[in-house]
Amino acid sequence: MEHRLPYRRYAAASFVATAFGNSTGASAVVGAVLRARVYSAWQVPAFAITRIVGFNLVTLGLGFAVLSALGMLTAPDRTGEALRVAPGVAAALGVALLLPVAGYVGWARRGGRAVRWRDWRIDRPSRPLAVAQVVLSTLEVATMAAALWVLLPVGLDVAFVPFAAAFAIATLLGLLSNVPGGIGVFEAALLVLLAGTVDPLVLAPALVAFRIVYYVLPLLVAAVVLVTLEARRGRDETTGSSRSELVQRTGLLTPWVLAVVVAGAGALLVVTGEIPGLVDRLPAHSGPTLSLLGVGLVLLALGLRRRLHEAWLGTVVVLVALTAVCLLVGARVTGLVSLGLLALMVPAAPVFGRRSHVFHHSRGWTWSAVAGGTATTALAWLALHPTDDGQGSWWGLVVGGSHPVSARLVALVALVGLLLAGARLLAPVVPGPATGGEEDLARAEDVVRRFGRASAHLAFTGDKRLLFSAGGDAFLMYQVEGRSWVSMGDPVGDPAQFRELLTTFVERAERHDGRPVLYGVGDALAPTYRELGLGLSKLGEEALIDLGSFGLEGRDRAKMRRWRSINERAGCTVEVVPAEAVPALLPELRAVSEEWLAGRRASEKRFSLGPFDEDYVVRFPVAVVRLEGRVVAFATLWVGDGEGEVAIDLMRQVRTEVPNVMNYLFLEVMLWAKARGYATFSLGMAPLSGLRTDATAPFWDRIGRLVFTHGDAFYNFKGVRHFKECFHPRWEERYVAAPPGPAFPTTMLNVATLIGGGVRGMSAGLRTVDASVVRRLWPAARSRARTRVWARRARSSEPVVPTQRSEAAVEVPADSAA
Structure with a gap:
């Protein structure tokens, strides 16, 4: 094994993933996510976790296939009745399940040729290992069946092997249904498969006990194990001290576990429209009402997972009402379960400290009251007005054509009201003003003047919030999009105050149900980001020119000399206008800006670069290119007082008929900055450049590299890199620091929305894409993939590390490079 761990760790990860997967829908996905979460805390790389998850899924599938096929071949009549197919079809399905098992064992061979697909490789297991997989997984499923078999009443003559086969088929159907725990599907299938052998009244108590023993109790124990693992994850291995206040507040009862339980109950109500134990004690027409209440429970579960106080309060109210109803009608079992959940919820109240829009927004409570009142009124109307089929779910009531139009409309209104109330519940509250005020901007200007790098001037674009350190000599500029709190770059100011400032930022974002994100950061603060629970994903590389050694001499600078010569012969000149003289140039600059925007059908963007706003432009020196006395190009210059850095912003x-005008402007600004003693000049970042493609590369790097290679229809990724290479820069890596996990794509979409100037700005950029280029994109990608496959087949079977293709440099206008 490449990454050995103690067996107790394998056992812990497997137990947690299996217990939660058994009790939730989409068990394969839930199990895979939890395994990835647990193993990543033990520094197991992503590719190894993928192999573990895949190996586990294949092994479990082999056991279910063998026992299910046994049941289909030995009892095709009953299996066909359960599957609603003919007995012959059931027998054929059994044979179809055995064929892949036999094929897998036959395919397994030590030293055999691995299966390759693009950059993925699947190694063949040895034949003894494949046989062990089949045997052990079959025994595992048989052990699951034995847990229910031993709970059957004494004296019941039921052979174990047919019972285990029926159990495997029923469990497989429950897994495929994606209903949490397979509730209802598993029981119904098992009753049909065992019809004539076991009385349903005798089997029912055993099924209830089995649910408690095999589902509920392991889930509670797994919750404790998961919390323990999470607590250890947040501790320093050398000192044992906790790294995060979040871990300290987690406690024994995590919101995530409570959310799973509440979501399972809600999903059961949505699907069945029934409360176990109250089927015969509630009005006959309560099905749609209970099904809609299930939708409300699912929404509350989403709020519990995000630790919202209002979700906790709503769940407690529902549990109190359910417990009271159960006690009144004499449903003791259901009442005890509800009371137990209530006992779990009440002590966990301190954990649910986040606030939502419901009560803590200027308009939140009004809209929440209207939506909640509408849903409550509609639910009450449905409860008091029976329908023809009152035991169905809400979606059956809305879609079914046999119900009155009034009932269908009221059910639809109730659903819309619940969804609107849920949206208000889940909407996070962002404290403070939407942008920094005049006092904050004055403080930021003082910090930038004393410490700031060139890009720190983005704080003055007028679209960012500012967060200062306790000492006031460092700040972060950020904005909130969705649930993502996106900071533009590393902190600005005194490095001694960065750690305290970053901790405050992360805690504030998490306290308000947000995801802290730092976009375009370097690796200097990487240890601090990781200690705060943030992962680093590479965005690209920034091109920096060391001005001390920069010049136009030498053969490798011939292209720069040619740019200069062509523009000067055409009559172009470059002038760097100081900030105090910029106001007089504003009319000419505005005319150039408006023509540029109209030609690109674009709008102003502010977050990652400056806009053409007169109050913003006059803050900086402006480099202008004149042709026959007329301004044909310009760029605002960021000057970093603290680090001697110059960068081009807007x-x-x-x-014009003159080529490479912006390239000429770049070149002259570099020479201007060198003459005034500045140390570096930033050409900006080449997005998605330099991402890894080896077998251990993160998934984000693989996706980014794919976009970099085939995404020229949307952005000139390779051209930007090649253009900046013409200046012979040094490259520094840039990252996005964000919480790892399934929400990372959503986080990046929020970042893209901010940078693109909102949804309208992003869609405007897509509208400029040439449709013919997009149509050629997929065939080109397929052609390259086929070429790589044949190249691998031509080489030996040993894995070979691919080499980078050398591509000719492409000249790109500098405005595209930005």
Whole structure:
């Protein structure tokens, strides 16, 4: 094994994943996510976790296939009745299940040729290992069946082997249904498969006991194990001290576990429209009402997972009402379960400290009251007005054509009201003003003047919030999009105050149900980001010119000399206008900017670069290119007082007959900055450049590399990299620091929305894409993939590390490079 761990760790990860997977819908997905979460805390790389998850799924599938096929072949009549197919079809399905098992064992061979698909490789197991997989997984499923078999009443003559086969088929159907725990599906299938052998009244108590023994109790124990693992995850291995206040507040009862339980109950109500134990004690027409209440429970579960106080309060109210109803009608079992959940919820109240829009927003409580009142009124109307089929679910009531139009409309209104109330519940509250005020901007200007790098001037674009350290000599500029609190770059100011400032930022975001994100950061603060629970994903590389050694001499600078010569012969000149003289140029600059925006059908963007706003532009020196006395191009210059760095921010140009005008402007600004003693010049970042493609590369790097290679229809990724290479820069890696996990794509979409100027700005960029280029994109990608496959087949079977293709440099206008 490449990554050995103690067996107790394998056991813990497997137990947690299995217990939660058994009790939730989409068990394969839930199990895979939990395994990835647990193993990643033990520094197991992503590719090894993928192999573990895949190996586990294949092994479990082999056991279910063998026992299910046994049941289909030995009892095709009953199996066909359960599956609602003919006995012959059931027998054929049994044979179809055995064929892959036999094929897998036959395919397994030590030293055999691995299966390859693009950059993925699947190694063949040895034949003894494949046989062990089949045997052990079959024994595992048989052991599951034995847990129910031993609970059957004494004296009941039921052979174990047919019972285990029926159990495997029923469990497989429950897993395929994606109903949490297979509730209802598993029991119904098992009753049909055992019809004539076991009385349903005798089997029912055994099924209830089996649910408690095999589902509920392991789930509670797994919750304790998961919390323990999470607590250890947040501790320093050398000192044992806790790294995060979040871990300290987690406690024994995590919101995630409570959310799973509540969501399972809600899903049961949505699917069945019944409360176990109250089927015969509630009005006959209560099915749609209970089904809609299940939708409300699912929404509350989403709020519990995000630790919202209002979700906790709503869940407690529902449990109190359910417990009271159960006690009144004499449903003791259901009442005890509800009371037990209530006993779990009440002590966990301190954990649910986040607030939502429901009561803590200027308009939140009004909309919440209207939506909640509408849903409550509609539910009450449905409860008091029976329908023809009152035992169905809400979706059966809305879609079914046999119900009155009034009932269908009221059910639809109730659903819409619940969804609106849920949306208000789940909407996070962002404290403070939407942008920094004049006082904050004045403080930020003082910090930038004393400490700031060139890109720190983004704080003055007018679209960012500002968060200062306790000492006031460091700040973060950020904005909130969705649930993502996106900071533009590393902190600005005194490095001694960065750690305290970052901790405050992360805690504030998490306290308000947000995800802290730092976009475009370097690796200097990487240890701090990781200690705060953030993962680093590479965005690209920034091109930096060391001005001390920069010049136009030498053969490798011939292209730069050519740019300069062509533009000077055409009559172009470059002038760097100081900030105090910029106001007089504003009319000419605005004309250039408006023509540039109109030609690109674009709108102003603010978050990652400056807009053409007169109050913003006059803050900086402006480099202008004049042709026959007329301004044809310009760029605002960021000057970092603390680090001697110069960077170009806003760039605009009009169409001219002279080529490479912006390249000429870049070159002259570099020479201007060198003459004034500045140390570095930033050419900006080449997005998605330099991402890894080896077998251990993270999934994000693989996706980014794919976009970099085939995404020229949407952005000139390779051209930007090649253009900046013409200046012979040094490259520094840039990252996004964000919480790892399934929410990372959503986080990146929020970041893209901010940078693109909102949804409208992003859609405007997509509208400029040439449709013919997009149509050629997929065939080109397929052609490259086929070429790589044949190249691998031509080489030996040993894995070979692919080498980078050398591509000719492409000249790109500098405005595209930005």
